[in-house]
Amino acid sequence: MKQFFLPESGGAFKANLHCHSTVSDGRLTVEEIKAQYMKHGYSIVAFTDHDVLLSHADLNEPGRFLALNGYEMEVNEQGFTGLKSGDLTFGSGKTAHMCLVALEPDNLTQVCYNKDKYIWGNAKAFIPELKFDRDDYERVYSHEGVSEMMRLGREHGFFVTYNHPTWSMESWPDYSGYENMHAVEIWNTGCERIGYDEYNCHCFDDLLRQGKRVYALATDDNHNGQPLESPLDDSCGGWVVIRCEKLEYRCVTDALLRGSFYASTGPExxxxxxxxxxxxxxxxxxxxxxxxxxxxxxxxxxxxxxxxxxxxxxxxxxxxxxxxxxxxxxxxxxxxxxxxxxxxxxx
Ligand SMILES: [Zn+2]
Ligand SMILES: [Zn+2]
CATH class of the missing domain: 2.60.40.10 (Immunoglobulins)
Known part of the structure; x- marks a missing residue:
């Protein structure tokens, strides 16, 4: 008897699960991002602005478009420099980034939040709206520190992804010690478009051969610093196709937890x-x-x-x-x- 690993019935929904808007340091508004992705056949975008978790339910259109709520967290090695110029190709030192996508639409309480740190772009303007379990969390760049952030994300009802290891300048000695992630980015368009070899299947196999149960994501991490018509535009370059019954929030996040999806930059x-x-x-x-x-x-x-x-x-x-x-x-x-x-x- 056939045992299917992508469901035979239901829909196939194209999704970008890592995305930045004017809520933090992206150039496009959430509405502009929705329009751009729908034009390219997407029905799901997870909005993952830096350290800002908001509901984007007002963008939802039944059967046509679903916004997932999320945010991206980072923790930097001591001595990490750069980024202050807004130029992501600048700076040195290691960093670990992760996206947290809420499994339930009403889960809007951030974990690992610190009111004095990690403010990117316009993020400060949204602080009065944010909900968090505490506002003085001290992130630590170490195996234990990153694993603890991932554990807290997982325990508080988020799908946790380990992002762009190549841009982060992380390799086996770093990510082999990270526990509790659900998935790893095997592709990140934003990093690839600025010149990094952000095709990370070596990292994926490293983690799997350690016995970790992780899935593969291709994402854009789009900030849209370039015009949409530019060959260096970072939207719509890598995606996942999620296979589930309906385009409904919990149905989609259940499919993420089951691994009922594949990652792609082109083929199906x-x-x-x-x-x-x-x-x-x-x-x-x-x-x-x-x-x-x-x-x-x-x-x-x-x-x-x-x-x-x-x-x-x-x-x-x-x-x-x-x-x-x-x-x-x-x-x-x-x-x-x-x-x-x-x-x-x-x-
Ligand atoms: Zn990042
Ligand atoms: Zn990002």
Whole structure:
């Protein structure tokens, strides 16, 4: 019997889960962002302004558009410099950023808040509206400090994502000690557009091979510093396709928690299922489909340059694989990345 890892029925909703508006340091208003993303086929945007959690329910249109409420938090290594100029390519030192997306629409209480720190752009103007459990939280840049921020986010009803490790100048010695994240950004358009190699699947596999149960997100982290028509515009470059029954807040956030989505900068994953020990995938026309596992055991289906493939199959080895995930690469080098299928999920 087929075991599906993306549901057979329901909708497929394109989403940007990391986004900055004029509420903090973005250039576009939330209304302008909604219009831009709807024009490009999105039905979900999570507004994740820096340290400002507000309800954006007034943007919702039943069946057409859903705003998720969230915010981004950071904690910086001692000696971290830069950013004050507003130029994200400037500065040195490590930092850890995470997005928190509220699982319930009425969860608007921020955690890890400090009234004197982490104010970006216009954020100060919104302080009187904010709700927080305390306003003097001291963030610490360490394995324990970051893991504690992620734990508090998770415990208080947020979906927690570890953001842009490359731009943050973090590598294995840093993120291997971070616990409690739900997902990691395997792609961040904003960082890529200013020159970083923010394709982070090496980090994703590092975390998975440690035994962490994390999902993959592609996000924009758009600040829209460039005009929308510029090739350096940071909107609509990376997204997730969320598969769930309805475009309703809790339905969508439940799908996030289940991992019922895939990340992409171009190709589509249509179906992903296991049957008789074989993982099957069907996709949009691709140059190559790779199967990557937790072990030194991989598979690949490829096409000559002028041809394409649209499906692949891989015999799993439950005794050693740990997990299997799928990557789809199109003729432009754009990628779709599935969430892992863990061997203990197999029926
Ligand atoms: Zn960030
Ligand atoms: Zn951001």
């Amino acid at each position: 994953i249509h179906d992903l299922w296991a049957e008789d020990g074989v993982l099957h995938v069907t996709t949009s026309p691709a140059h190559r489909i790779n199967f990557i596992t937790g072990a030194r055991h991989t598979g690949s289906v490829g096409a000559h340059r002028s041809e394409t493939v649209c499906e692949g199959a891989f015999r799993m080895d439950p005794a050693r694989d740990g997990y299997v995930r799928v990557e789809v690469i199109d003729q432009y080098g754009e990628r779709a990345v599935s969430n892992p299928v863990w061997m203990d999920q197999l029926k």
